[in-house]
Amino acid sequence: MAVEQPTAREAEQTRIHNIGYRNYDGPRLGRAYARRSLYSQSLRGAYGLGRSVKSKVLPMLLFVVMCVPALIMVAVAVATKAKDLPVDYTRYAIIMQAVIGLYVASQGPQAVSRDLRFKTVPLYFSRPIETADYVRAKYAALASALFVLTAAPLIVLYAGALLAKLDFADQTKGFAQGLVSVTLLSLLFAGIGLVISALTPRRGFGIAAVIAALTISYGAVSTVQAIAFEQSSTGAVPWLGLFSPITLIDGVQTAFLGATSAFPGGEGPSSGQGLVYLIVVLGLIAGCYGLLMRRYRKVGL
């Protein structure tokens, strides 16, 4: 006994100090797992989680800015015992489009330009994942991040509406319509943001280009719509809305999701035109995905 004990302890110590190479013979979870890992890493990254403190500031700030008006509206509705919320669920994202645009512009480039700029992309493609996995993971991550950003205030509104004892069925319907609308919006904006960002390894260019694409198209469309409305060619107003992302979403939800249009004079598209809107939106989403695939097919090693 007395002799054995120290030997046992010695053996333990040797084991502790043995830092020789160990082979890995555990599970290898393959492509689908790698894609999920990339998705969760990118989604966390879109809110600065797992990154430096500095990179958390902007996305978190935008998230707060996005939610604060909803909180105020809820507070007002509860305090004044209003019969309805001051803003429709579907309308909220349209009002807050500048914040959403800023978010896409800041996080789109961070999702893809970084990998291009620091040439990390070859490291991904030297692993089991394929181009499609990378594109899908990044697309899904940014779309999810946008959904979180746009759906969170709707949840605040809905919770507030229930607190204020507004009509349950009415509010639930509006909330569901709002969720469908922001889902479409998230997919569309994420696609546009990623396609533009993936063109340049420079983050600054990416940010500027995304902001320009979103604001210039909206500015141009709403100006031309206003002119058309003033010249009482109201028939052209809905068709013009096809040319900017946010008016597209507006058109779709006006036609199908019971929203009131933000177009001049409330001249939203009819359900026939709405179908065109929907096709264009879905086409754009698919087109963005296709463009991203093409872009990354060329970025091999």
Added chain:
Amino acid sequence: MDNRPVVDGRHPRTGGPAGGAATDGIRPQGDPYGPVRLESDADPAPWSDDRCGVRHYLRNVTVIATESLSKRFPRVTALDRLSVDVGPGVTGLVGANGAGKSTLIKILLGLSPATEGRAEVLGLDVATKGAAIRERVGYMPEHDCLPPDVSATEFVVHMARMSGLPPAAARERTADTLRHVGLYEERYRPIGGYSTGMKQRVKLAQALVHDPQLVFLDEPTNGLDPVGRDDMLGLIRRIHTDFGISVLVTSHLLGELERTCDHVVVIDGGKLLRSSSTTDFTQTTTTLAIEVTDTDEHPDGTLAVRDALHGRGIETHDGSGLPGAGHILLLTAEGEETYDLVRDVVADLGLGLVRMEQRRHHIAEVFKDSDEQRKEAVGHGG
């Protein structure tokens, strides 16, 4: 040892002498593809050898095999009918810039289709089993590939997960691997503040973190100072000896690979110049160095001997670039008779034979030899 039967059902290579070295180079014209393991031979349980812990003993498996592999771009031919077998161990892939090294690695990773020919890595066809290959292979690119704003630990953990390691295993393997490549406390700091040597270590760690069977290291010593270079070469050696991982390392410096590699493959302009073991490159038997005195009759004894030997149909070269160049004549010893011939020639000329010794090949001579062989091959092949 090549012909020893293997226990796990893998087929041993069907031919070739020990080490597979001597005949792997320029193959005889009649059998341009040589003995290549085909995919139909592939074993059904690729990781089983690991679990049994016998990976270190599978030395007679071909790790990389290409047959008549070509890659043509619209304007350039990057690879031109390259056929080469690479066994386990540390293999150097040498060639000037633009020789086709990186193109070869891309094809071997299954990322770029070959224009013609085929290739297998670890017995898996690159054209159809790219994902399976990439799961078992590590890759360290030549260029910088690290984001500066994350720490080495975070980055390598992420890369481990991208290789399919579960989160806990990814963290554990990352800590292990970073320690093995020599990164300690600094691994928690952002990579942006690292020296070139440390960055190279992180790049190496991300290639090793999933415990691959084979790693491709593209110019790992680029940009390192002499000490860093030595450290990196030592590390590469250890990847095979201590970790049991085969290595394909590219370089345009032959001297580096002389110390590190078991086997060297030389390509130039996408063509195979030579493939043989490092001991072959520097073996003692083939080259004979002779040095003679000058006499009044023959003011330049070396020149006289050379002419006389040429007269008897023996090729020589003056070993330019080597120590003692000009006074030393190098020739290939075909056998005992070469020694006798030299002795007779020198005696006939009345010169004094200062030395006649077997000379270790300097690895730099490879290019010279290969040029000759290439000319020969062209001459024969037409």
